[in-house]
Amino acid sequence: MTQAVLEKNGEVQAVKGDLLEVDHVVKEFKVAAGFRKSAAVVHAVSDVSFTIKEGETLAMVGESGCGKSTMGRLILKLLEPTEGAIRFEGQDLDKLTGEAMRHIRKKMQIIFQDPYASLNPRMTVFQIIAEPLVTHNMFATKQETEDRVRELLKIVGIRPEFINRYPHQFSGGQRQRIGIARALALNPKLVVCDEPVSALDVSIQAQILNLLHDLQKDMKLTYLFISHDLGVVRYISDRVCVMFLGKLCEIGNTEDIFKNPIHPYTKFLLAAVPKPDPHLRRENKSLLIGEMPSPVNPPGGCRFHTRCPYMTERCSSEEPQMRELQGRMVACHNAENLRIQ
């Protein structure tokens, strides 16, 4: 239950047991703005810091374009941060190269959203799952590799007889299981789950969530669970961080945040989720007005201030820093005064 400790100088320091530490990470993409215009900069992730403890599930929620998938890719070093550092088991990923990085990569894997696009249609299940094993020279013989693949298939609930089938012979839920088997092949410590159930039907979604939950217990996995589905997030995660336009709004224990969101954006986000109970229908639901501002020209001050009904003058001029409040971290100037429902 230890939180990232706030040191005197305001820096987030790694606490013992932190598997991953994201330290003031910034990621900007340069994009061509069009004919005879200078290149624009997309501020995808702006000064984000958090830690993931060993064995926990940290969920990252937010709407499209908030930078949550970029964050997942930065952690896996599929993208390199513009500024800041990401440390896995205390080692700065930016400074690792060659063999040392290969070694770390084994410990970090990803499960993708779309089980139709993330499996090569021309490879058999065996080839797909064996690929990471072969790349990292895990086994000397093909027989050993095959045994491991069969074992993995059994773990994720696919009959090992199907080892020579192709992805198109499986349903969406089964394909997602194959993707999970591939991610688990190297016994990773951290698995980034990027919207792993969004493409699945609700009955299949439940099967996959149960599987992820069991695997975490059996294999002592740590998850970074990226999702826009707040119902799923509440079910699976221990802690949540809420992102808005490249910035963290709020980070804390899942139940605390869901029961008592402090940041206005978190409040609106939770209120917007359609509840599967017609008795909870509200005619005058508090709706968030407007659209997401552009990450090319994010608003100054608090990035949420253009849509925030509780906006004060300070919000448009001064950027709120993450600070501790009621056992969690919140970035809002007026957090104490927001008692309005």
Place this chain on the structure above:
Amino acid sequence: MSEQQNNAELLKITDLKTHFFTHKGVVPAVDGVTLEIPKRQIVGVVGESGCGKSVTAMSILQLISRPGRIVSGSIRLDGKELVGAGIDEIRELRGNKISVIFQEPMTSLNPVYTVGRQVSEAITTHQQVSKQEAKQRVIDIFKAVGIPEAEKRFKAYPHQLSGGLRQRVMIGMAMVCRPQLLIADEPTTALDVTIEAQILHLMKQLESDFGTSIMLITHNLGVVAEVCDYVYVMYAGKIMEQANIFDLFDHTGHPYTKGLLQSIPKPMAEKQRLYNIKGMVPNLLRLPKGCRFCPRCEFAMQECHEHEPELYDAGNQHLVRCFLYKNGGEPA
């Protein structure tokens, strides 16, 4: 929403069968669906991928193309039969009395025309109005569906608008001729939750302001609970259960509906395992004998494997296709 006692139905589908004749065999995508949409109501059609909910909607608009075909059944709009009607008659209805909005606001608009022009076209196709008048009506409808700076947006191209705005344009296009029936096929699935909440709110407003009936097709039971008055649950081409929204959630009848509801991660639940329906949706080419759901059903009895159940009446316009309800309201 108050009980509408004028039970006049706007749309009545009776025993509709839409089959697809593929080289592998006949796929009964819609296999005997009877469904009513009363005036001024939002009716939900829920089910998982491949259950036939979209094919039902496309059948209403006569948009089924080869190898699919409406095999039998009747679709009546305000008493007028649509199955077998001539193409001119159908064209007169499409976009005028019945409109549709699709899931993907990105791909449903033509990228090379301004949105204003595309929405104007919906008016000029059906009504003799001047260009100026059409434009005014488009701007009015843009305002009604909550598009800010409607005059300016009239000249915008689809790529200049966000997903939420494009979906509003689509809804505007669908509503501009004041249709009697709006078919919304997964209208919010591609949108973020805060935008989804805005669009659902807008649809409820349309129903109350314009008196439009809405057929809302979705896989999301949360969306259904939020806006629908009456709900049909589909599975493998058949209606499994139909009930008003409160009965469906409070007195869920069919084991399939129960399974769906239990599969949703509950906020308050401890970190226990989620319920899941075992197995998967059957291949429509090889439907099981008897009840279509019985291979996955916890309550399956001998009877279920042999005979197909009818829709049994559980009282209060609540019908359940399950032998447990054979003897009326209470499950056996």
